Amino acid sequence: MNPFDKNALETALQLKDAYGGKVVAIAMGPQQAKAVLREAISMGADEGYLVTDRAFGGSDTYATSYILSQAIEKLGPFDVIMGGKQAIDGDTGQTAPSIAEHLGATRLTYVLDLKAEGDKVIARRQVEEGIEVIETKFPVLCTATKESNKPRYATVSRKLYSLRCDIPELTIADFPDIDTTKIGLKGSPTKVKATFTPKRTATGVNIEGNSPAEMAGSLIDKLAEAKVL
């Protein structure tokens, strides 16, 4: 599981601990992704659903977020939808807010914590310059960051349960009203034109020396020569 998704799940579990309710984990991907849902259940999620279909393959952020919004509508309604701020490497941080837009839901990204006060939600949101305290109402979609909390460990009994519980699948047949022009490779507005390995031509100068002190001296000379120092 993506580390930020663990933080998102932890936030959801803390809300459940405080206010009750049910935590539902949803993932989209191939069969192997069930392992992630079992991990979520072992940490305390009540149910896990895998959104999976060949027709969903090749989806970009737009299409992925549309499909997930359909799954959320089908399984909901929800008071809070949590996501990680982004996948760990190379992801866009844009899937969760895009889901909110497809749902027309209120969204708050980079949320440190949130609590209910009557029908209000008070959330603390991390921005570059500090922390915003934000007031809004349920339902709300939030993304969690590493600073949000420390994800709990699975207990042995939950772990055992997670291995034998059923992980239902949602395939395209479960979404009779889905707009098929918005899913999969065809429904993705962004297309990969090409991939390439960055052309790194090693043009660097090797700093040689018989000792670290010699190398250090030689580097400083060269930096000074190049007027970098």
Add this chain to the structure above:
Amino acid sequence: MSFETCKDVWVFIECFQGEPKSVGLELLGQGRKLADGLKQQLCAVVIGKDVDAAVKAAAEYGAEKVYVVKGDEYENYSADAYGHAFLKLCEKYDPNTILVGATVNGRDLGSKLAVSLHTGLTADCTALSVEEESGNVVWERPAFGGNLYAQILCSETRPQMGTCRPGAFKKGQPNPENKPEVIEENIHTPAEQIRTKVVEFIKAAEDQGMRLDEADVIVSGGRAMKNAENFAVLQELADVLGGTVGCSRAAVDAGWMPQSRQVGQTGSTVSPKIYFACGISGAVQHVAGMSESGTIVAINKDETAPIFEVADYCIVGDLFEVVPALVKELKARQQA
């Protein structure tokens, strides 16, 4: 939005408390390039309560037009208010291309716009160009995992959109003589449409160290640092050179350094005058965050480490020997 009628390259000039953030001005430089390639105009979009500083900066950094939406409801960013205002502008003026900074709020706004406009958004681009025959922007970014870059097109819908991280590009030279056309649009967002309200703002405590994106010298450590305490070795070098310490993701994941010190795809993008990569292998995600540095010095025991392919100066050696030697030598020369 129509393929035939859409025109111009738009850059969102994000502000914080009335001050334009650097990333919007950096993107005006890239926007200029795209606008020239597409033979269109470069336009800035400013939304806020106090907009004067941002309009002035957008002018100096080369916008030919500045679209301004002003109002009390835009004092703080909210997806509802900013999204509403930006979408109204899009409806009226039909942009071809939109660039947004990949900040906390920029990512949020970008995804809102892209979904509402049913178009593609490429995140965290590291290079932009125009495919002249098709009029598509080629959005280049590190691909998921692996040592790969991808070129992305948004070939069937308009506007075409991308986000770029702060610091990924350098600002151009400001020109105080540039006088763009300033178009103020009277767009208001009704209070009941704004579902989130900032009730308090807690300014971040001054960081322990210098901000990564403002440092002239960054000394970064990776997995080879072995523990948090060892970063003191790098801090010494940073101190001698008046710089600050950064790290790779491995050091954050191990809990040795806070995420605010991370350089790379999931951390900060930096372009200091000198970047020292100490015991950093040089995964593409790290390199994406530092390759624009003026001079790169790599110190690594493994002579096959990919970091040496981007370094200007390569030292094959143990950072725990080389870095203290550098500190000693620099101190000696400073005293001389």
